[in-house]
Amino acid sequence: MSECVIPTLTSMEVVESKSVLPEGWKADLSNLKGLDLTQPVLELLRRTTSRLPQDVIDALVKGRDAEEEGSRAFNTLNDMVRNILLADGKVTPLCQDTGTVIFFVRHPYGLSQRAAKKQIREAVAQSTKNVWLRPNCVEALSGKNTGNNMDPFHEGHPVIHFEEWDRPEIEVAVMLKGGGCENVGAQYRLPDAAIGAGRDIKGVRKCIIDAVVKAQGQGCSPGILGVAIGGDRVTSYEKSKELILRKLGTANADPKMDAFEKEITNDLNTLGIGPMGYGGNTTALGVHVEEMYRHPASFYVSISYMCWSSRRRVMTIGSTGQVSFD
Amino acid sequence: MIRLTTPITEEQTRQLKVGDEVLLNGRVVLSRDIGHKFMKEQKPEWLKPILENMVIYHCGPVVRKNADGTWSFVAAGPTTSIREEPYQADVIDTYKVRGVIGKGGMGKKTSEGLQKTGAVYLHATGGAGSLLAERVKRVVDVKMLEEFGSPEAFWIIEVEDFPLVVTMDSHGGSLHEIVLAHSQERAKALMG
Numbered sequence: 001m002s003e004c005v006i007p008t009l010t011s012m013e014v015v016e017s018k019s020v021l022p023e024g025w026k027a028d029l030s031n032l033k034g035l036d037l038t039q040p041v042l043e044l045l046r047r048t049t050s051r052l053p054q055d056v057i058d059a060l061v062k063g064r065d066a067e068e069e070g071s072r073a074f075n076t077l078n079d080m081v082r083n084i085l086l087a088d089g090k091v092t093p094l095c096q097d098t099g100t101v102i103f104f105v106r107h108p109y110g111l112s113q114r115a116a117k118k119q120i121r122e123a124v125a126q127s128t129k130n131v132w133l134r135p136n137c138v139e140a141l142s143g144k145n146t147g148n149n150m151d152p153f154h155e156g157h158p159v160i161h162f163e164e165w166d167r168p169e170i171e172v173a174v175m176l177k178g179g180g181c182e183n184v185g186a187q188y189r190l191p192d193a194a195i196g197a198g199r200d201i202k203g204v205r206k207c208i209i210d211a212v213v214k215a216q217g218q219g220c221s222p223g224i225l226g227v228a229i230g231g232d233r234v235t236s237y238e239k240s241k242e243l244i245l246r247k248l249g250t251a252n253a254d255p256k257m258d259a260f261e262k263e264i265t266n267d268l269n270t271l272g273i274g275p276m277g278y279g280g281n282t283t284a285l286g287v288h289v290e291e292m293y294r295h296p297a298s299f300y301v302s303i304s305y306m307c308w309s310s311r312r313r314v315m316t317i318g319s320t321g322q323v324s325f326d
Numbered sequence: 327m328i329r330l331t332t333p334i335t336e337e338q339t340r341q342l343k344v345g346d347e348v349l350l351n352g353r354v355v356l357s358r359d360i361g362h363k364f365m366k367e368q369k370p371e372w373l374k375p376i377l378e379n380m381v382i383y384h385c386g387p388v389v390r391k392n393a394d395g396t397w398s399f400v401a402a403g404p405t406t407s408i409r410e411e412p413y414q415a416d417v418i419d420t421y422k423v424r425g426v427i428g429k430g431g432m433g434k435k436t437s438e439g440l441q442k443t444g445a446v447y448l449h450a451t452g453g454a455g456s457l458l459a460e461r462v463k464r465v466v467d468v469k470m471l472e473e474f475g476s477p478e479a480f481w482i483i484e485v486e487d488f489p490l491v492v493t494m495d496s497h498g499g500s501l502h503e504i505v506l507a508h509s510q511e512r513a514k515a516l517m518g
Contacts, residue, residue: 059363062346072491079451080488086456087401095455096388096401096477124511130398132389134477143454145475180406180430206517213513216506218406220452267516271509276429276452278491309453317421 004069005081006205008089009118015051019043019089026321029168032110040315040323041103041123041172047325048174048313049098049132050091051085054309055248056224056285060084063222063275063282073280080275080308087258095309098133099176101149101158104242106171113162117154120172124149134181161238168319173245176311182304184215185238187308201300204229204289205264207301212268212284215278220307222285224248228302230292236302243288245305245314250288261287275308285310329487332378334424336444342492344499351422353466354383354427358405360474362413369420376469377421379447384410384428386477388455389448396411398463399483401455404429407447415435415439417454431493431502440496448496449501461488 014021018042020291029037047185051201087094101124105116108239127133128263129148137157138145151157188207190199195210197203229231252258265287274280294300314326328512330338332352342348355377357365364375388401388452407414407428414436417423424445426432429452462483468482493501 061443063495076451079457081453083451083454083457086460090456092456093401095453096403096459097405097455098388131388131390133474134386138475143381143474143478145477148477154360178453183406183409192388209513209516213506213509216502217452218408220429229457259470272518273505273509276449276495277502277505278449279501279508305470309451 005078005085005325007081007085007266009051009057009085015047018046020046020092021323025323027170027317027323028316029108029170029319029321031214031231032108033112035111037116037119037172038122038126041063041120043174044102044174044313044315044325045123046132048176048311049127050087052088052094052309053247053312056308057081057084059248059285060222060308063285067280067282068113071280072278073274073282076278077282079180081294092131093134094311095178095182095307096134097178098106098136099178099311100136100182101133102162102175102177103158104163104173104240104245105160106163106165107166108166108168114163117160119172120160121150121154121319124278129199138208166191170214170317171314173242173314174312175245177241178220178307178309181219181259181307184211184219184305185235185240186211186214186299190301198259201260204301208287208303209266209267209271211303212240213271214272215305216273217275220309221273221277222275222282222308224285224310225287226304226306227287227289228292228300229289230294230305231302232295232298233300237290238301239290239302240302244304245290245312248286254291257289257291261289332381334355334381335379336424339424339444339446341498342446342495343497344492344495344501348490348493350381350448350490351486352484353504354381354483354485354488356383356387356479356483358384358478359409359469361480362410362417364470365417365420366413369391373439374421375472375482376396377423379412379422381425381427382417382423384413384426387459387481389476389481397468399459399462402459402462404450406430410483411436415442418443418445425437427490431500437494437498437500440494444496446492448490450488450490458488461485463503490493492515
C-alpha cells in the first residue's frame, strides 16, 4: 500500500457535469422572497462530502513527503490521499462520519431566515436520502436515530448560523464536523494551575499543546485547529469552529498572531503523535488563532479540533445571481 | 504482512505483536456505542454464536439499500474506540472475541481484557471511509437495525484483505501508550 499516490482530482468539467443544478442556473436576487436555496445547497453538500479542499490535500501531501518513505506515517498519509481520490471519483462520502452539518449563512436584507432554514433542512434531508450524508441525529438519552438528520425541535441539527450583511450576495459556508474530532475539542479557563497556564499568549500556547497531547490520534490527526481567545463560553467555542473554515496557508491578518500560528504549528509537529497517533512528524496541518473581547473575570481559550478530512466549502450566489463554489 | 481469516483461534492472536501488519479476511461484526452498552448490560445469548472467535469493528457505516433489498457499504472507516473503554474488556470476555478494530487505541482496562482472553486491538486508518468500504465484499446480515439505527446496528459483513495494524497485543504491549508517553515528555519540554 506504499506506492506514492499523485493527488490529481477529477476535473471541474466532470464535477460540473454531475451537478444537481441545471446548466447555467441563476438566482434572481431582485426577488429574495421567491428565492429557493434547496437545490444550490444540495449541490454544495454533494461537493463537500466527497471532495476535499485543495489546500487540505496540499497540506497532507506536504506532510507525507516530509515523512520517511515507507514509514507507517508515510503510508498512512498516502492512504489518506488515496481515499481522497477514491471518494472524489465515485462521488461518495470521504468518511462514513459525515458529521454534524454546520452552516454559516450571510445574506442581504430581505431574505427570510425562516424560509432559508426550511430549504436548507430540505437539502440536508435529501442529501441523506442520496447517501451523501449519514443519518447523524439521535435523541440524546434514548439514542434513537431520526433517520433523516432532522432534529424535530429544529434546534440541534443541522446547525444553521445566520447573519445579515450589507452586501448584495448570499454566502453559504458548510462544514461537516465529525464526532471523533468534536470530542477532543477543549475549553480552558485561565489561569489554569493544572497546566501552569497564565493569562497571556504563553498560557494560550500551553492550552494548545495540552489539548493536542490529550487528543493523540483520537481526533484523526493530522488535525486543523481553530483557537479563540476570549469571548464567553458560547461565543468562544463558536469562533473557534468558524476559524476552521479559513483556508490553510492563508495568513492571519494580525502579523503577530500569524507568527504565533506558524510557531505553534511547528511545535505541535515535534510532539511525535503523527497521523492517526501512529507516531511521526505530521500532527497538525495548521492552527488558526483569533483574539476576541471578554468579561474581565473570564479568560477562555476554546479549541476546536478538525480531523484531516476537513470537509468545508463556501457557496456564493453573486450579485448577478451566478453560483460559485470555493 | 500477516493474513488472517476469521474465526481466529487464541493461539493465533497470542502470536500477534504490536506493529504487526495484518490483512483480515472473513466475517466481521460492527458495533459501537449503543451496541457495547447493550452487550455489557444485557449480555444477549443470541450474539454468542455470532461473536465467538470473531472480530468486532467499531464503525458506523454509510449504507445504501439496493433495489433487490440487499445492502452495500459506501463508506466504512473506524470510529474512535476509547468511548467503548468501560465496556470492551467485559464484551471480549463474555463473547470470547478475538479482535477489536477501531481507531485511536484503548486504555488499561481493555489491555487487561486482551491479555486475559487472548485478543488483539487492530488499528485502521481513520477517515479512510471510501478506501475501507472497497474491502467490504458483502453485507451478510444486520441485527438491531430498527432499534439502534443504521450507524449503530450490528452489521455482519465479509471483508477481503482489510488493512490493519496491531497496536495493542495480548501481552500488554500498546503502541498508543508509547506514543502518549513520548509526546507528554516532549510537551513538558515545550511548555518549559
